[in-house]
Amino acid sequence: MLRFDSLKAQTVKELKTGIKETLSTKYAEIFPNDKRAPILIKPNLNSNMNALTGNTTDLRVIASVIEFLKDNGFLDITIGEGTNSGFYRSNISVIERLYYDKLAAFYGVRIKDFNYSETVNIEFSKGIKAGVARECQEAALFINMPKLKTHFEAGMSVCLKNLMGCLVGQPNKKKTHASLSENIVNLNLALKPHLHIVDAVIAMEGLGPTRGTPIKTGNVFFGTDPFLIDILMAKFASFNIKKIGPIQNAIKRNIITQEHFDFVNNYKFADTYSLKPPEAGPIATFIHHPKRQKYFLAIRNTAFFNYLCQTEFFGKILFATGLRQDVFIKDEMHWDGLSLNESACTKCGKCNDYCPLDIKLPESLSKAGASSPPGCIQCLYCYSTCPERAIDFHGKLGFMSEQIRQYDNIIRKL
């Protein structure tokens, strides 16, 4: 049975209430009877740019799902993701930089970097075998929680593409790159997550997956068929499905059928968007042409290229040409705390709306000197979104300075 649900929610309170209600009223039968059964939550954490940039799954959406699971007595919950670029190019823990480890600790759930997982081999095209994280195979309930965003190589990244993070480490990911669209479909057929929850609260348009522009749509979507959801997301965002490789592959293989298209044609969204497609500059477009891309991929996957990417000079050249979308600052953030500039604060409440833990803000912020509000996981969602710049950060921003350089003005207007 094809099914799909949407939730309009923008604030942390709306997200927590709406997600819990949708899961309990519409998806209750999906959850295991055994409260000790292993449950896996798989977000999209492809870079160290947080959810406000449109890059990664929103901590507020993850927190809402974890609270639902804990409220219902589930005991074995893991957040798992095989982060890619930051890990390989600079040995950076994207999971830590996005404060997912602190969120997991707050709720007492496990966090797993699939780059260090035991592997289970599955078959891809042309007889290739590549390893996925054992946790993905063994979960009694596998919840896929992608971000809705553009993707320069795959056209769009939602449910189907998000499973690439289940492959263990770069060597396994590389094996699948030669026939990427076909292998994304193969991965979905092999892993079959039970539930998909799409974070489109702040989606991404333009040069995704890492350098696009955040667009607030205030939507979360739910369903059980990733092929259906991805075509619906293309309709929601006005993406041309002819340019989305995995969807085209699934149509060719009759995995996406007329029944899917009938459902999509009949489905009416409350609102739709025309997200700008992922068009890169002339150099990146020339190199990524289907006839030439395989040569670039062969070079990109060498140790020497990875080494060059870590040098500031070469990294800046690649970023300027669009051949690389991410800039990884090596310095970590040093946190001394936050404080409130009372004279600038208008008490609009936006900082609370964005706090994943719904901490009472701005009241819990110190009026004099740095301090951490009780329960704070240091995600800086409140600091980054305050339209009046009334929250002061104390310490060193480190890697966060790159996000602020690229996105500060956009995020404060979200």
Ligand code: SF4
């Ligand atoms: S977002 Fe800024 S201005 Fe609004 S209540 Fe919070 S601190 Fe004050």
Ligand code: SF4
């Ligand atoms: S108080 Fe601010 S930094 Fe702390 S968890 Fe809430 S939003 Fe994040």
